[in-house]
Amino acid sequence: MQTTKRTDGDLHNSQANVQHRVQDGAQNGTQDGAQNGTKNDVPQNTRSKRIQSRWCKALCVLIAFVVADVVAGFSLGKYASLSSVAMQDFLDAPSVGTVFVGSSYAQRAFDPIAFDEKQTQLSQDSSVVSNSYNLSTPGETISMTRNAVDLAISRGAQRIVFGLGSQTVKVDVDNNADISYLLARYERDPLALSTALAQRAFSDGNVSNRTSLKMLTPWIYNMVRNGSAFASNLFSRLSGEQRGSAAQKVANNPQWTYVGCGYGNYTTLEVDTEKCHTTASVYGNPPVLDSCMEELAGIADDCKAAGVELIVVSTPHPCFDVLTSGDSYPQVMSKIQQTVVDHGGIYLDFNALKTSCPRAEYGGCHSAQGTDDYTSQLATDSLYTQSDFADFEHMSMSGARKFSRILASYLEKIEDHIDVSDDFYSYDEWDSWSAAHQDQVI
Amino acid sequence: MVNYELSIVTSIGKAALLVDLYSLAFLLFLAGALTIYYLVGRLIGKGQWVVLLATSLVFYCTVGSWKTLWFVILTAAVTWFGPLVLARMDTTCSRERKAASDKHVRKQIKVRWARRKRLVLLACLLVCFGILAYLKYWNEILYQFGLASSATSLGLLLPLGISFYTFQSVSYVIDAYNGKFKPQKNFAKHLLFVSWFPQLIQGPIHRYEHLAPQLLSAHSWSDVELGRSLLTFVFGMMKKYALADLLVGPMAKMLTGTSSSTPGIQFVIAILMYSAQQYGDFSGGIDMMLGASSLFGVEMAPNFRRPYFSLSLADFWRRWHISLGQWMRDYVFYPFALTAAMKRFGRFATTHAGKHLGRTLPACLANILVFLVVGIWHGAELHFVVWGLYNGLVIAAADLLKPVFDAGASALHINRQRRSWRLFCIIRTFIVVNIGWYFDRIEDFGTSLLALKQTFFHLEPWRYREMLFNLQFTGNEKRQIILAAVAILVVCATSLWEERRGHDEPCSAMATLASGSLPYGIAAALLFVFLITLAGMFDVGGGFMYANY
Numbered sequence: 001m002q003t004t005k006r007t008d009g010d011l012h013n014s015q016a017n018v019q020h021r022v023q024d025g026a027q028n029g030t031q032d033g034a035q036n037g038t039k040n041d042v043p044q045n046t047r048s049k050r051i052q053s054r055w056c057k058a059l060c061v062l063i064a065f066v067v068a069d070v071v072a073g074f075s076l077g078k079y080a081s082l083s084s085v086a087m088q089d090f091l092d093a094p095s096v097g098t099v100f101v102g103s104s105y106a107q108r109a110f111d112p113i114a115f116d117e118k119q120t121q122l123s124q125d126s127s128v129v130s131n132s133y134n135l136s137t138p139g140e141t142i143s144m145t146r147n148a149v150d151l152a153i154s155r156g157a158q159r160i161v162f163g164l165g166s167q168t169v170k171v172d173v174d175n176n177a178d179i180s181y182l183l184a185r186y187e188r189d190p191l192a193l194s195t196a197l198a199q200r201a202f203s204d205g206n207v208s209n210r211t212s213l214k215m216l217t218p219w220i221y222n223m224v225r226n227g228s229a230f231a232s233n234l235f236s237r238l239s240g241e242q243r244g245s246a247a248q249k250v251a252n253n254p255q256w257t258y259v260g261c262g263y264g265n266y267t268t269l270e271v272d273t274e275k276c277h278t279t280a281s282v283y284g285n286p287p288v289l290d291s292c293m294e295e296l297a298g299i300a301d302d303c304k305a306a307g308v309e310l311i312v313v314s315t316p317h318p319c320f321d322v323l324t325s326g327d328s329y330p331q332v333m334s335k336i337q338q339t340v341v342d343h344g345g346i347y348l349d350f351n352a353l354k355t356s357c358p359r360a361e362y363g364g365c366h367s368a369q370g371t372d373d374y375t376s377q378l379a380t381d382s383l384y385t386q387s388d389f390a391d392f393e394h395m396s397m398s399g400a401r402k403f404s405r406i407l408a409s410y411l412e413k414i415e416d417h418i419d420v421s422d423d424f425y426s427y428d429e430w431d432s433w434s435a436a437h438q439d440q441v442i
Numbered sequence: 443m444v445n446y447e448l449s450i451v452t453s454i455g456k457a458a459l460l461v462d463l464y465s466l467a468f469l470l471f472l473a474g475a476l477t478i479y480y481l482v483g484r485l486i487g488k489g490q491w492v493v494l495l496a497t498s499l500v501f502y503c504t505v506g507s508w509k510t511l512w513f514v515i516l517t518a519a520v521t522w523f524g525p526l527v528l529a530r531m532d533t534t535c536s537r538e539r540k541a542a543s544d545k546h547v548r549k550q551i552k553v554r555w556a557r558r559k560r561l562v563l564l565a566c567l568l569v570c571f572g573i574l575a576y577l578k579y580w581n582e583i584l585y586q587f588g589l590a591s592s593a594t595s596l597g598l599l600l601p602l603g604i605s606f607y608t609f610q611s612v613s614y615v616i617d618a619y620n621g622k623f624k625p626q627k628n629f630a631k632h633l634l635f636v637s638w639f640p641q642l643i644q645g646p647i648h649r650y651e652h653l654a655p656q657l658l659s660a661h662s663w664s665d666v667e668l669g670r671s672l673l674t675f676v677f678g679m680m681k682k683y684a685l686a687d688l689l690v691g692p693m694a695k696m697l698t699g700t701s702s703s704t705p706g707i708q709f710v711i712a713i714l715m716y717s718a719q720q721y722g723d724f725s726g727g728i729d730m731m732l733g734a735s736s737l738f739g740v741e742m743a744p745n746f747r748r749p750y751f752s753l754s755l756a757d758f759w760r761r762w763h764i765s766l767g768q769w770m771r772d773y774v775f776y777p778f779a780l781t782a783a784m785k786r787f788g789r790f791a792t793t794h795a796g797k798h799l800g801r802t803l804p805a806c807l808a809n810i811l812v813f814l815v816v817g818i819w820h821g822a823e824l825h826f827v828v829w830g831l832y833n834g835l836v837i838a839a840a841d842l843l844k845p846v847f848d849a850g851a852s853a854l855h856i857n858r859q860r861r862s863w864r865l866f867c868i869i870r871t872f873i874v875v876n877i878g879w880y881f882d883r884i885e886d887f888g889t890s891l892l893a894l895k896q897t898f899f900h901l902e903p904w905r906y907r908e909m910l911f912n913l914q915f916t917g918n919e920k921r922q923i924i925l926a927a928v929a930i931l932v933v934c935a936t937s938l939w940e941e942r943r944g945h946d947e948p949c950s951a952m953a954t955l956a957s958g959s960l961p962y963g964i965a966a967a968l969l970f971v972f973l974i975t976l977a978g979m980f981d982v983g984g985g986f987m988y989a990n991y
Binding site for chain 2: 050051054
C-alpha cells in the first residue's frame with residue numbers, strides 16, 4: 001500500500017488511461033438510465049457502410065478460421081490412424097464375408113488372414129473366398145461397434161464376429177475413441193461426419209463442457225505428435241500411400257506392424273514389470289451399463305433382421321487376469337451371454353475352454369519364490385505360449401494367429417451343427433473353473 | 443508429505459463450474475443474450491438493463507448453482523435496504539436539525555443520528571461478512587477444534603463468487619454511508635449491480651459509481667468494438683487453457699513426495715510454474731470476462747497490469763488483483779490508518795523516533811493488517827496467513843528502510859533512472875514475489891520452509907537430469923510443458939510490448955491489433971485459437987482457481 005496521502009483523484013492516479021474507458025462507459029448514462037444512448041447523429045449511409053464493413057470483416061474472419069481448420073486437419077490429423085486402416089481396407093474390399101468388430105480386444109485378437117487360411121483348410125474347398133476383414137478399432141465403444149455392424153451388414157457381410165471383454169459393457173462414451181472412429185468411418189462423407197460431430201457436440205454430456213467445441217477441430221483426437229511423424233504423415237497424405245504402410249510410420253508405438261485386411265498388431269510385448277497390471281487393478285469394477293446392454297441387444301437384433309450370423313466372443317486373457325477379477329467376471333459375462341442368446345446370437349467364451357486355459361505360472365505379481373517377473377505370468381500350456389499375449393488383456397501377433405485358427409475351427413463345427421458347449425465351462429460352474437486353476441494362484 | 447495431486451484435484455473440483463466457459467453452451471448463451479439485449483434496445487429503446495439482470499441470474503443458476511442464488515439475493519437485499527435506511531436517517535436528521543433552534547441541540551441531534559447510522563452500517567456489514575465467514579470458515583474452524591470429521595463434512599455450498607459480490611456490495615454500502623451517491627431505490631437495478639455475470643466468477647470488484655451507470659444505460663451494437671472484445675476473450679482463453687491448465691499436472695508432480703533430499707532446483711521450477719499457472723488462470727479468466735462484458739458495452743475495471751514487471755512488492759500489489767488492492771486500501775488500510783489511535787501512535791512515534799518513522803509506522807501496521815486479511819481471505823490455513831504476513835512485512839520493511847536504501851543508492855552513485863536499474867528491480871521483485879508463492883502454493887507450512895531451505899542451501903542445479911529421471915514425466919506431460927512454454931512466450935511478448943509503451947488499459951495489445959490491419963488481427967486470433975485447440979488434446983484442467991472464493 002502507498003504511504004502517500006490519499007487524494008480525491010487517487011482512483012484515477014497512475015491508471016488514468018485505463019480508467020478512461022470505464023469513465024466513458026459511466027458517462028454514457030445516468031444512474032437511472034439514459035433514454036437513448038445510440039448515436040442518432042451519425043448519417044445513415046455512414047452507418048450502413050460501417051455495418052457492411054463489419055459483415056465483410058466477419059466473413060473474412062470466418063473464412064480464415066475455416067481454412068485454418070482444414071489446413072491444420074490436413075497436416076496434423078493422422079492420414080493413417082489405426083481406425084482408418086481398418087475402415088479403408090474394409091471399404092475398398094470387393095466383397096466381405098466374415099467381419100470382426102469390437103475394440104482393441106478384437107482388433108488384436110482376430111487375424112483375418114490366419115482365420116481364412118484355416119477356414120479354407122477345414123472346408124477343403126479351394127473355391128472358398130478369403131474375404132474376412134477386421135473392422136475393429138482401438139477403444140471402440142459399443143455404440144460405435146453397432147455402427148460398424150450396420151456398415152458391415154450394408155456391405156453384404158455374411159457373419160459378424162464381435163470380440164469383447166468385461167469392460168465393453170461398462171463404458172458407453174469415450175470421445176477419444178469415438179471421434180477417431182467417426183473420422184475414419186465418414187472420411188468419404190463430410191456431411192455425415194459433420195452431422196455426427198454436431199450431434200455429439202449438442203449431446204447432454206458434452207454441450208456444457210469443452211468437448212463440445214472440440215468437435216469443430218476433430219483432428220486433435222487423432223494428431224501426429226512429433227516432428228518425424230508430422231513429416232511422414234504429410235508425405236503419406238500427399239502421395240496417397242497405402243494406409244497400412246503409412247500407419248506403421250505414425251503409430252504411437254513404433255512396433256505396430258500392418259498385416260492386411262484391416263489387421264495389424266504389435267510385435268513386442270508391452271508388459272510393465274514394475275506395475276503388474278490386471279483388469280481389476282487398471283479398471284476396478286465399475287457397474288455394467290444398461291445403455292451398453294441395449295446396444296448389445298440392438299446389434300444382435302440388427303444381425304438377426306438382416307439374416308447375418310452373429311458370434312459374440314470373449315477374447316482370451318491370461319488366466320491370472322481372469323482369476324484376479326474374481327466373481328465379477330462370470331457375473332458380467334453371463335449377462336452378456338444371456339442377452340446375446342436371447343436375441344438370436346451365438347456366444348463363446350474362450351477363457352472358459354475346458355481343454356485349455358491361457359495358464360499362468362502364478363496368479364499374481366509376487367510368487368512364492370519372490371520373483372516379480374511379470375512376463376513369466378503370461379506363460380501358458382501347450383495351446384498358448386508366453387509370447388502369445390502382449391499384456392493382461394491383448395493378444396500378440398502370434399497369439400492372434402493361433403486364436404484365429406482356433407476360432408475358425410469352432411465356427412466350422414458350429415456351421416456343421418456340432419454342439420460345442422461341452423468344450424466350455426458354463427458360468428454356473430465357475431467355481432469348478434476357479435478350483436481347477438486355483439493352484440496357479442500362490 | 444502432503445498429497446498435492448489430491449489437493450489439486452480437490453481444489454479443482456471445488457472450483458469446477460456446472461457449465462464450462464469453454465463450451466458450446468456458454469457461447470450459445472452469450473450469443474442469445476447479446477441478441478436479445480440489442481434487439482430490446484433497437485425495438486423498445488429502453489429497459490435493456492432488465493435483459494442484463496435476467497442474463498446474470500440465468501448465468502448464475504447454470505454456471506454456478508441455483509441452490510445458492512438466495513445468498514446473492516439476500517446480500518443484495520441487505521445492501522440495498524441499508525443505504526435507503528441511511529438516506530432516510532439523513533433526511534430525518536436534517537429535518538430535526540432545522541427544527542432545532544439551539545446550536546448545542548443541533549449538534550446532539552447530529553451525534554445521535556450518526557451513532558444510529560453507524561449501527562445500521564455495522565448491521566449490514568455483519569450480515570454480509572457473517573454469511574461469507576460462515577460459509578468459508580465455519581466448517582474449517584469446527585474441524586480444527588475436532589468438532590467436525592473433516593473440513594467439508596457440513597456440506598456447506600459455497601456460492602459462486604461469494605467474496606467478490608460481497609466485497610462489491612459492502613463497498614456500495616460504505617460509499618452510500620459516506621454520501622458518495624444517492625442510493626438506488628430500485629431493488630432489481632441494485633441486484634444487477636451485485637450479480638452482473640462477468641464479474642461473478644472471480645471479479646473484478648467494482649465501485650457502484652463506475653459500473654452502475656454503464657449497466658443501466660442503453661447500448662447499441664454498432665458501438666461495440668467487436669474485434670477488441672473477441673480478441674481479448676480469446677487471449678484470455680489462451681492464458682487459461684493453453685498455459686495455466688497445462689501446468690497444473692506437471693507442477694503437482696514436482697511437489698508431490700518431496701523430502702529433504704529433493705534438490706532445490708525442483709522446487710524452484712515448480713514454483714516458477716505456479717507463478718505462470720496462477721497468473722494465466724486468474725488473469726486469463728478476467729480477460730475472458732472483460733471481453734464478454736465489453737460485448738454488452740459494459741467496460742469492466744482492470745484487474746491486472748503486467749504484475750511481473752513490477753519494480754517493488756508494493757508495485758506488484760498495485761498491478762495484481764488491482765480491484766482487491768483498491769478495495770483493501772479504501773476500506774481497510776485508510777480507515778485503520780486514520781483512526782484516532784493510529785494518529786496518536788503516529789504522533790508518539792514522531793516525537794520519539796523521528797518524522798520518517800512517525801509517518802511510516804502507522805502505514806506499516808495498516809499494511810500488515812491488510813495483508814493479514816488478504817491471507818485469511820484466501821483460506822483459514824496457516825500457510826495462507828504466513829503468506830499474507832510475509833507480503834505485509836516485506837512492504838512494511840521496504841517503507842521503513844527507504845531512507846537507508848536511498849542513502850545507499852546515493853553513496854554507490856546508482857542512477858535509478860537507468861534501464862539496468864529498472865531491470866534489476868524487476869528481477870528482484872520477481873524473486874521476492876516467488877518466495878511468497880512458496881507459502882501460497884505449498885499447503886503444509888513445514889514443507890514450504892523445507893522447500894525454501896532446499897532452494898537456498900541445496901539448489902544443486904546439476905541434479906537437473908536426475909530430477910527429470912525421477913519425475914518420469916510422460917510424453918503428454920512433456921508436450922504440455924512445451925505448449926505452455928510457447929503460450930508463456932506469447933504472453934511475455936504482448937506484456938513487454940504493452941509495458942514498453944506504458945499502457946494502463948487492460949489488453950491494450952489486443953485493442954491495437956483489433957484496430958489495426960485485419961490480417962494482423964486474424965493472425966493473432968488464429969495463433970491463440972491454435973494454441974487453445976492443441977491444448978484440448980490433453981484433456982486436462984478444471985475450473986478457475988478463484989471461482990469459489
